[in-house]
Amino acid sequence: MSGDENAVLRANAAFYQAFAARDLRAMTGLWAREAQVVCIHPGWDVLVGRDAVLGSWRDILANPENPQLECRNARAHLFDDVALVTCHEVLSEGVLVAANLFRREDDGWRMIHHQSGPLSVLPSPPPSRPSGTVH
Amino acid sequence: MSGDENAVLRANAAFYQAFAARDLRAMTGLWAREAQVVCIHPGWDVLVGRDAVLGSWRDILANPENPQLECRNARAHLFDDVALVTCHEVLSEGVLVAANLFRREDDGWRMIHHQSGPLSVLPSPPPSRPSGTVH
Numbered sequence: 001m002s003g004d005e006n007a008v009l010r011a012n013a014a015f016y017q018a019f020a021a022r023d024l025r026a027m028t029g030l031w032a033r034e035a036q037v038v039c040i041h042p043g044w045d046v047l048v049g050r051d052a053v054l055g056s057w058r059d060i061l062a063n064p065e066n067p068q069l070e071c072r073n074a075r076a077h078l079f080d081d082v083a084l085v086t087c088h089e090v091l092s093e094g095v096l097v098a099a100n101l102f103r104r105e106d107d108g109w110r111m112i113h114h115q116s117g118p119l120s121v122l123p124s125p126p127p128s129r130p131s132g133t134v135h
Numbered sequence: 136m137s138g139d140e141n142a143v144l145r146a147n148a149a150f151y152q153a154f155a156a157r158d159l160r161a162m163t164g165l166w167a168r169e170a171q172v173v174c175i176h177p178g179w180d181v182l183v184g185r186d187a188v189l190g191s192w193r194d195i196l197a198n199p200e201n202p203q204l205e206c207r208n209a210r211a212h213l214f215d216d217v218a219l220v221t222c223h224e225v226l227s228e229g230v231l232v233a234a235n236l237f238r239r240e241d242d243g244w245r246m247i248h249h250q251s252g253p254l255s256v257l258p259s260p261p262p263s264r265p266s267g268t269v270h
Contacts (some may be wrong), residue, residue, distance in 0.1 A: 038212060043252075074179075075183070084236065097175055099173070
């Protein structure tokens with residue numbers, strides 16, 4: 001595994017650690033400052049820009065009803081200065097599948113996009129022909 | 136709007152045109168050849184690599200039960216040689232929200248990632264506090 005891949009996976013882990021710790025300061029710090037940021041929470045419309053994205057995380061982290069989740073099966077794909085990490089977000093009531101996008105900024109890899117949505121098939125073992133909704 | 140932004144939005148439109156026309160040859164041509172490709176259909180697990188991704192599109196495009204959809208509200212965000220397009224996918228029975236990622240290759244912008252999932256709020260007017268599932 002390359003140094004960049006390790007660094008991106010650490011950035012991805014930091015995102016889930018900030019979520020687990022309900023740590024808005026850490027969450028704020030890991031999103032990009034130089035580039036535009038975009039976020040699509042499950043069921044939500046697209047949020048664009050730090051104010052909208054970090055405002056959503058402020059509300060989510062402050063909501064005691066939001067469940068804990070565990071990141072599993074994170075896998076990084078590097079495209080020069082942008083990296084895509086896919087992973088499962090395991091909750092007690094189900095599994096979400098997420099794509100997290102990072103960009104190399106001056107002080108490290110910073111998140112520029114997060115999207116997650118429900119997985120309608122079990123992630124393990126990998127299905128050869130998923131039976132979920134297609135489009 | 137920049138030339139790159141226009142080009143990326145045209146690549147995004149070509150993706151939906153290929154879907155509407157059930158055109159596997161066009162769909163195959165617009166995915167990246169140099170870089171890794173990733174796809175998350177609604178409810179499905181992550182697909183990685185041209186064989187898995189294009190195999191899924193072959194099955195989807197050949198399935199007469201898959202509905203038509205219309206791309207609306209496409210918006211491009213450029214990060215040097217990678218671009219993220221968000222949009223709504225409007226079907227007769229609901230709306231999906233999608234993120235499509237493109238990378239500049241030698242012969243133009245090619246898709247490297249697609250993810251879409253159900254929107255549980257109406258996209259217009261934009262909700263200030265979406266009521267969908269959060270995580």
